[in-house]
Amino acid sequence: MENSLFSKPRELFLDIVNPRDYVQIDSVSHMYQSLKSSVQKPLKMILLYGRPGTGKSMLLHKLHHDLSKHQKVHMISTPIIDEEDFLRVLAQNIFGHAPRETMTLTRFLEISSALSMNPIPIVLLDEAQLYSSALMEKIRLISDARSIKFVITLHKTDKEDIIAKEHFQTRIWESVELQNATAEELKIYVQKKLLKANCFDVANMFNDKNMKLVASLTNGNYRETNKLLFSLFSLYCWYEENNPNLIKYNSIKSKWIEMAAIHTGLIHA
Amino acid sequence: MLDIKKLERRWLKYKIKSFAPYFMVFFLLLLVLSGVSWWFKSQISTQTSITKVPMTSTLKAVSDKSLPLTIDENTTILEPSMDFIQSFQDAPVPNEIQTSPTSIKKIPTPQLPPIPKNLKIPEYSPSQTVPVASRLLGDDKSLSIKRDDTKLDINELQRRFKETSNANLALFISRYYYDHGDYNEAYNYALKTNNLNNRIDESWILFSKSLVKLGKTDQAKKTLQLYISQSNSDAAKNLLDNIERGNFK
Secondary structure, three states, X not given: OOOOOOHHHHHHOOOOOOHHHOOOOHHHHHHHHHHHHHHHOOOOEEEEEEOOOOOHHHHHHHHHHHHOOOOOEEEEOOOOOOHHHHHHXXXXXXXXXXXXXXXXXXXXXXHHHHOOOOOOOEEEEOOHHHOOHHHHHHHHHHHHOOOOEEEEEEEOOOOOOHHHOHHHHOOEEEEEEEOOOOHHHHHHHHHHHHHHOOOHHHHHHOOHHHXXXXXXXXXXXXXXXXXXXXXXXXXXXXXXXXXXXXXOOOOOXXXXXXXXXXXXXXXXX | OOOHHHHHHHHHHHHHHHHHHHHHHHHHHHHHHHHHHHHHHHHHHHHHHHHHHHHHHHHHHHHHHHHHHHHHHHHHHHOHHHHHHHHHOOOOHHHHHHHHHHXXXXXXXXXXXXXXXXXXXXXXXXXXXXXXXXXXXXXXXXXXXHHHHHHHHHHHHHHHHHHHOOHHHHHHHHHHHHHOOOHHHHHHHHHHHHHHOOOOHHHHHHHHHHHHHOOOHHHHHHXXXXXXXXXXXXXXXXXXXXXXXXXXX
């Protein structure tokens, strides 16, 4: 099983955010450069938003990975709901100060003004929609004090337009929207990911028809694509072990893509 | 762990589901097309039936038209009242009347087989009822009835002659008036007959006899001589001899 042709590609599409697995696609690369240049500007807050699975977290991790080489950057992947914990984590990781007393906003601003840094440290907040309004108000006050620059990611949903929220509407100076990939972009994404891992044979199995089907099933969503391809390669692994005669090594079977989509819930059968 | 067998079954279901609308559309289209073709066929069949009906109807109409024609001919030709008139008369008159229907009877027999049916039409029963009535009443009474009919018939015949200008009819009327002593009318109708057909012996003889009766013996002789010179008629010669000898006055 370990020597299977399809086991390695399957592991590649596990839904894990790792900046090393970042695949450079033209449109995303453009977004990333735009985000990077925004970070260099004297902005208080930068918003990165888009539908779930459009690559916000990956982009944020990539930004953290790249910026951490040059300046103080702290990434909070999992939201810290408690206000004191949030301020304490920031004080410790940004300014290296861990006070024994209770951490309040006033105390945090005193620390940040006392230990002001140049360039201004950056804090990356993923899944910011999970933060409470009260905490978001505190974050706004911290950014207004120019002690920390925040880059936050938000889900864009149909029910709630988060950009319209008051505390973002007035203070966000720059926003970047991420969108789903097209069929061509998705093909580049899949093939680059496979080629990066030296899975040349499997990369060559994907043709335009396969990728159109994948894109139509996932709507170009990267997370859904990862899930679908993980299931697809799991199917290939099974057939390779149990019925290898059915495998065609020159193309991916549409039937098996649809079976993988049924398994992942993309097709309701 | 993947359950491949179950997954394949679910995939098969999904494919059937996804193709079902196309099959439905296809079958609906097929149904509509077959319905439309059936409708067209039915339309065509009704049109043919419609076109066929007039043909038969026209045939019937033609045959129907043939009926009144034959009836008219029969009525004009059979002339039952004329038989009664002929029964009063001696001479060869009845022979001529009988000849006309036989000649007409020959016409329909080859082409129109339904003629016997036409003959059965009860419209002619009044003429047949006369003999039935005569049988019931006896021969003497039937004679009186016949006389009444002839009075009616001579007017009818005169009216009909005005419509048809038939030479035979004019000859018959002339004969009738001559027999009844109305020589002036007999002369007139004989003259009309000669104008219509100048080859009828009897017409010239009646014309000459009427002239003699009207006191115009010389004119009668000249007429007969002229006619004999053209036709060489024996009857005309005999009459001329009788007039000259004084046997006919």
